[in-house]
Amino acid sequence: EAGVTQFPSHSVIEKGQTVTLRCDPISGHDNLYWYRRVMGKEIKFLLHFVKESKQDESGMPNNRFLAERTGGTYSTLKVQPAELEDSGVYFCASRSTFETGELFFGEGSRLTVL
Amino acid sequence: AQSVTQPDIHITVSEGASLELRCNYSYGATPYLFWYVQSPGQGLQLLLKYFSGDTLVQGIKGFEAEFKRSQSSFNLRKPSVHWSDAAEYFCAVGISGGYQKVTFGIGTKLQVIP
Numbered sequence: 483e484a485g486v487t488q489f490p491s492h493s494v495i496e497k498g499q500t501v502t503l504r505c506d507p508i509s510g511h512d513n514l515y516w517y518r519r520v521m522g523k524e525i526k527f528l529l530h531f532v533k534e535s536k537q538d539e540s541g542m543p544n545n546r547f548l549a550e551r552t553g554g555t556y557s558t559l560k561v562q563p564a565e566l567e568d569s570g571v572y573f574c575a576s577r578s579t580f581e582t583g584e585l586f587f588g589e590g591s592r593l594t595v596l
Numbered sequence: 597a598q599s600v601t602q603p604d605i606h607i608t609v610s611e612g613a614s615l616e617l618r619c620n621y622s623y624g625a626t627p628y629l630f631w632y633v634q635s636p637g638q639g640l641q642l643l644l645k646y647f648s649g650d651t652l653v654q655g656i657k658g659f660e661a662e663f664k665r666s667q668s669s670f671n672l673r674k675p676s677v678h679w680s681d682a683a684e685y686f687c688a689v690g691i692s693g694g695y696q697k698v699t700f701g702i703g704t705k706l707q708v709i710p
Contacts, residue, residue: 486639517700524600525640525686525700538697573640584630585698589639 484508486588488574494594500562503591507556507576513537514557515577515585516549520570528572531557532579543568564595598623598689600701608707609677617672617704619687628690629670630698631661635683643685646670657681682708 487506495501507514516528528547529539533554542549546565551557561568571592575585599622609615621627631643644655651663661672670687684705690698 515697524702527697527699530697575640584642584645586642587632587640589637 486574486576486586488572488588488591490591491589492592492594494596495564496596497566498563500560501564501593503559503561503572503574503593505557505559505574505588507574508578508586510578511576511586512554512579513577514551515575516557516559517573517575518570519573519590520567525573528559561593564593566595569593569595598627598691598699600687600689600699602685602687602701602704604704605702606705606707608709611679611708611710612676615672615674615677615681615706617685617687617706619670619672619701620668621670621687621689622668623689623691625691628698629661629663630688630690631655631659631670631672632686632688632700633657633683634686634703640686643672677706677708679708679710682706 489504493501512533514531517525519525527541530537531551534551548560571590573590575587577585601620603618629646632640633643634640643659644653646653646663654660659674663670684703686703687701688698
């Protein structure tokens, strides 16, 4: 069974540009989460999808960030326009509704904004 | 809201020595507790989890952790560290019930010396 996959693994863009990160959860996992780790800080929650619906987006930093999960399968996280402080590693995780607690994480997408 | 404190940002141990990584959490009810590990270039991997029952939980790679409610702690231990254990370790707390948003600590980076 394939794990959570994220693309790209690393993206380098200039301030003001747009980047779209993609996450493919484990097949059948209704719950999908986005987290972010800025260098030297904790891994912070961004938002949570249940199927295609946003269950909790309390961690989204501002309206430059847009997450979608059309059809309840893969998800995208778009940053537009990117700022320097958006640099960090963006993690995606998924979880089955029928299993308690454990989140399965992808390897992360490292974003560098110059 | 729940929170996690990992007081040690960096720890260095000799190969073969014992290890204890500290974690304290803040949450009003019974938490779900996790330890994740991130090796260089890898995603987050679950080492072990506590939901209920026996307060001493065994995980993968020879790790164990003990839940102490009176101290709000969930320290990770290993009796003999191997060079391959060098990685970053994250303690996390999840809400019991609900949609299980997981909150992470800042992480402890473990260095293993010969």
